[in-house]
Amino acid sequence: MTAGLLTRITDALRLTTARPVLHRSVDVGEGPVVVLLHGLASSWHTFSDLVPLLEPRHRVIALDLLGFGLSVAPPSTGFTIDEHVDAVATSLRRLRLGGPVILVGHSLGALVAARLAATTPRLVRHLVMISPPIYPAAGDLTSSIDQAAMRAYTRAFDFLRSNKQFTIRNATVLARLLPMQGILEVTEANWHAFALSLENSIQRQSTIVDVASVTVPVDVVYGSLDPLLLPAGIKVIGSMRQVTVHRVDGGDHVLRKRIAAAVAAVVDDDGARDS
Template identity: 55%
Template sequence: MVRLGLLRRRPLLHVATDRGSGPVVVLLHGIASSWVTFENVIPLLDGRHRVLALDLLGFGGSPAPDDAAFTLDDHAAAVHRTLRRMRVGAPFVLVGHSMGALIAARYGAAFPRDLSRVVLVSPPIYLAPSAIGDPLDRAAMELYLRAYGFLRENKEFTIRAAGQLARLSPIKDLLDVSDDNWRAFVLSLQRSIESQTTVSDLAAIRVPIEIVYGTLDPFLAPAGIRIAERLRGVTSHRVVGGDHVIRRRMARVVATAVG
């Protein structure tokens, strides 16, 4: 469980979208992004759900406290405090994309009574390379971790590369790495993605878990996905030709997974 002291210290997050009526669906974006991640999903849900899209701690319009460690517990506690302050009633559906999927899994393990369903979209489920038997999978995991270390240690390169990718993105303002959010980016990458608890968190969740991912997602670790798919209560939805971004075709699959 998330420590109560940590929960009390976490600030309120920016609620970027609160629209529609009906059962509540909460949307959590990924690292270096914002609520716009779900611009293709929200119109498919708000006719039958109350849809809340939050900006995560340190990103979008949300604060980045000096004492935040940007661990999964930090992120989950900030989400929980925000929803509690809004008096969002349980149970609700929690949807996370990329790092937001890892936060959703942590939230589900920490606050099990809050949720009716968890939907993980494009989840980067990583394991320690030493825990992977297959040599190819182990090498792929090592490559991911080395790449992330390079991004953290080369600020100017990372900001420039993120800017170039943002200009190519099909969703405006989807990616933002800058001086303003650099600390949140680096620590979230290191402490929420590279050092994660996702497999054990998923094993602890007692509500249905839906995993949606594209077959061409460059951030997907096959070893992690295979383990997650074998866990109790997990249903997978493969989007053939889909990548890491929630384009319209993937958005329809996400909306179906929400129910």
């Protein structure tokens, strides 16, 4: 083996090793693999009502997104959508799952899942997006109501990112009022992951383009009372031929029992197509 070839192999191994591998918080059950990606400042607890519904017929894996839970937060990362996707893709390859998976993402996790399905289709057989905060570019919004809502979201997100202590303090209070523990965690430890993911993966998103590029079936599940969704965004992707939208009356942004049941039905339908 020449010195030059050895150097190239060593460099390739170093780059592969340097890619972060995400922590696996849940790995239960047997059968077709379902991979769960939580939302911003959250954890696998998001899926507390969903995992028991899937486990009897599937292998269910929940990953902590980059910078959240027990996953690493490399100091050099900007927490862009592509960095989140790269970490998920690397982790799936390391798991050697033997084929494409049913990829389920909630909120930010839905945006990450859509980009992964668009850019690395061999890893995904079915994309399920729960409560996806899809925000079209301001210039693409024709309704004055949608324009006003988008301006309000932008101001709110900018304020949260610019007022660290306020955000941490109020997130802590809100977390105590939510139905499951661990579904909202904004702390000193994950602040950079939170603020940069909000800016670089949610506010600066291309999810509509990503979903349009996905070739596998896409199901979108959302609650009728979700305050973080822009109806125009759901309408745009809902018009795409590979996308089926499921509206859950009375549901909000939290993945409660009603939405969990709707998601489980979608995943089970995927399995029924294979039988």
